[in-house]
Amino acid sequence: MKILLHISFLGTAYAGYQIQKDQNTVQKVLCDGAERVFGFPCDITGCSRTDSGVHAKHFCATVTEKGKNTLHTSIPTERIPLAFGSVLPSDVSVFDAEEVSEDFHPRYDVLEKEYEYRIYNRRTRDPFSADRSWHYPKRIDDEALSKMRRAAKQLVGRHDFAAYMASGSSVEDTVREVKAAEVTREGDFIVFRVSADGFLYNMVRIFTGTLIGVAEGKISPEEISSITESKDRSRAGVTAPAAGLYLNKVTYKK
Amino acid sequence: MKILLHISFLGTAYAGYQIQKDQNTVQKVLCDGAERVFGFPCDITGCSRTDSGVHAKHFCATVTEKGKNTLHTSIPTERIPLAFGSVLPSDVSVFDAEEVSEDFHPRYDVLEKEYEYRIYNRRTRDPFSADRSWHYPKRIDDEALSKMRRAAKQLVGRHDFAAYMASGSSVEDTVREVKAAEVTREGDFIVFRVSADGFLYNMVRIFTGTLIGVAEGKISPEEISSITESKDRSRAGVTAPAAGLYLNKVTYKK
Numbered sequence: 001m002k003i004l005l006h007i008s009f010l011g012t013a014y015a016g017y018q019i020q021k022d023q024n025t026v027q028k029v030l031c032d033g034a035e036r037v038f039g040f041p042c043d044i045t046g047c048s049r050t051d052s053g054v055h056a057k058h059f060c061a062t063v064t065e066k067g068k069n070t071l072h073t074s075i076p077t078e079r080i081p082l083a084f085g086s087v088l089p090s091d092v093s094v095f096d097a098e099e100v101s102e103d104f105h106p107r108y109d110v111l112e113k114e115y116e117y118r119i120y121n122r123r124t125r126d127p128f129s130a131d132r133s134w135h136y137p138k139r140i141d142d143e144a145l146s147k148m149r150r151a152a153k154q155l156v157g158r159h160d161f162a163a164y165m166a167s168g169s170s171v172e173d174t175v176r177e178v179k180a181a182e183v184t185r186e187g188d189f190i191v192f193r194v195s196a197d198g199f200l201y202n203m204v205r206i207f208t209g210t211l212i213g214v215a216e217g218k219i220s221p222e223e224i225s226s227i228t229e230s231k232d233r234s235r236a237g238v239t240a241p242a243a244g245l246y247l248n249k250v251t252y253k254k
Numbered sequence: 255m256k257i258l259l260h261i262s263f264l265g266t267a268y269a270g271y272q273i274q275k276d277q278n279t280v281q282k283v284l285c286d287g288a289e290r291v292f293g294f295p296c297d298i299t300g301c302s303r304t305d306s307g308v309h310a311k312h313f314c315a316t317v318t319e320k321g322k323n324t325l326h327t328s329i330p331t332e333r334i335p336l337a338f339g340s341v342l343p344s345d346v347s348v349f350d351a352e353e354v355s356e357d358f359h360p361r362y363d364v365l366e367k368e369y370e371y372r373i374y375n376r377r378t379r380d381p382f383s384a385d386r387s388w389h390y391p392k393r394i395d396d397e398a399l400s401k402m403r404r405a406a407k408q409l410v411g412r413h414d415f416a417a418y419m420a421s422g423s424s425v426e427d428t429v430r431e432v433k434a435a436e437v438t439r440e441g442d443f444i445v446f447r448v449s450a451d452g453f454l455y456n457m458v459r460i461f462t463g464t465l466i467g468v469a470e471g472k473i474s475p476e477e478i479s480s481i482t483e484s485k486d487r488s489r490a491g492v493t494a495p496a497a498g499l500y501l502n503k504v505t506y507k508k
Contacts (some may be wrong), residue, residue, distance in 0.1 A: 008382040090384035095376070122349070124335045128309075130344035132382075139403075206482040209318045 002104060003071055003080060005030070007059045012131045014093055014224050014244070017050040017059070026050075027061075034063045036087045038073050039078070041066035047106045048113065048252050051202075053242035055132070057116075060250045062106045069102050104252075110147035112179060114195040114249040115204045117240060119212075122188045133189065134208075134244035140190055140215050145183065150221035151214040152181040152192065155207060155228070162231040164210070166202035166239065174200055174231075183211065193248065202239050209237035257325055257334060257357060259284070260350035264326045266385045266497070267345055271304040272314070280286040280304075281315075283346050288317045290341045291334070292327050295320035301360045301504050305456075307496035309334070309386065311370075314504045316360045321355050334443065358506075366433060368503040369458045371494060373466075376442045387443065388462075388498035394444055394469050399437065404437040404475035405468040406446065409461060409482070416485035418464070420456035422424065428454055428485075437465065456493050463491035 007030070015023035017221065019031070028045050034042035047060040064071045076081060077097050084094035109192045120126055120133040121140050129135070140148075155178050162174040181194045192208055210227070213219040219227070259285070269277035273285070281298050288296035301314040318325045329337060331351050338348035374380050374387040375394050383389070395401075409432050416428040435448045446462055463480070467473040473481070473491065481489045 008381050012383075057382075085378055091381045092380065093379045093381050095378040095380075100408045123351040125339055125344065126349075127262050127347050128311075128343045128386075130264075 010091040056247040119190040144215040154224040164206040165200035169201040208240035213237035264345040310501040371446040373444040398469040408478040418460040419454035423455040462494035469489035
């Protein structure tokens with residue numbers, strides 16, 4: 001048996017998910033929390049890495065006894081979220097826990113992930129959205145929004161997305177399948193939601209920067225397919241700031 | 255001429271609105287900001303005091319030259335919000351500014367204020383709502399919600415609200431007119447919105463604690479009128495935590 005934790009975190013205070021020496025990371029906080037909950041050192045294996053300042057409404061990670069692929073505990077599984085609640089800081093929460101088999105892997109068994117990118121689109125700043133969105137003060141009107149939607153549609157499908165990968169990434173296979181990509185206006189926010197079987201490094205943030213390029217008229221919606229085909233990072237838009245990005249949902253193969 | 259600023263702030267980092275010695279307050283931050291914007295020392299006069307940790311989606315304050323009841327500036331009024339934007343910290347924002355006459359008073363001329371109290375009602379904590387809501391983990395079901403609504407309705411009208419005022423307050427006239435009081439479920443939140451011509455000290459937080467008493471079956475919805483009539487603070491509910499409270503809207507007499 002292993003325990004799969006369903007987690008949410010506000011990424012502002014963290015140098016990303018993954019443990020790094022002398023840095024405060026979400027994985028470290030979960031490791032320390034797990035040791036206090038279970039009473040022995042634990043390994044935490046997450047569903048993905050996230051950058052510094054990126055948030056998660058739903059992140060998944062397994063907890064196992066350190067150096068083993070299993071966990072034995074007398075704590076009933078349904079009580080594990082509250083047990084973590086009493087040891088974790090207020091910006092990280094375990095909202096659910098379930099038993100999974102020893103051959104389950106929280107990264108390799110992912111079927112689909114959904115990300116959300118939030119753009120705060122008013123002239124002045126919003127104190128409640130600071131560090132939780134990209135403040136983009138220039139008005140995105142309905143015409144620009146409609147162009148962003150047309151552009152987003154062209155990202156859907158199985159493509160080589162190398163044009164939307166941060167340079168310096170060492171991944172060899174850059175083909176991914178984008179299942180859905182939608183842009184909506186929600187009050188003062190423009191929200192971009194995208195799901196795929198996997199994502200390249202900075203892919204959602206570069207998608208977002210490209211959509212903003214479309215809103216600004218620098219890129220035409222019809223140009224997206226040729227940017228994708230070019231595999232040329234310099235033809236896509238800027239990398240949107242980390243603070244607007246949320247991992248929304250992780251779905252596993254049954 | 256005076257300038258009326260429309261402001262929003264996240265109250266977490268502040269010892270409330272009003273300037274106090276050796277404390278970080280919203281008024282102090284606005285005073286310092288105004289001096290940088292206009293180039294001379296200013297007075298900031300707010301529409302109300304708020305407690306430490308309380309937030310405002312819409313707070314109003316006038317800015318005048320220090321010791322005078324007027325302000326002369328060459329900055330066009332429509333540019334004042336952005337000017338403040340470049341000098342204020344990220345948790346305070348001026349989102350609008352308008353010219354008002356010298357006989358306008360931001361506190362005495364208030365016609366109505368609306369507050370919102372946000373209760374996060376899931377078993378586990380939410381990182382995104384920490385310091386921005388009251389985490390109340392026990393499930394408030396539809397029956398309890400309906401009782402809270404019946405109770406809230408009885409607060410509407412012109413009443414002596416002394417039973418819902420923090421003890422130690424020195425206000426003499428405790429009669430206020432509550433114009434509306436509504437309880438709604440919005441996703442994982444229970445939201446209580448109340449508007450009145452004025453509020454006593456801690457009134458919304460004690461209203462909220464009383465509504466939670468109703469949800470828990472400790473107070474019956476029909477008992478509210480008699481609690482109000484009793485003017486007895488000990489019969490009302492607890493004072494809900496500051497973090498869930500938002501000043502939503504300030505309306506002025508024309």
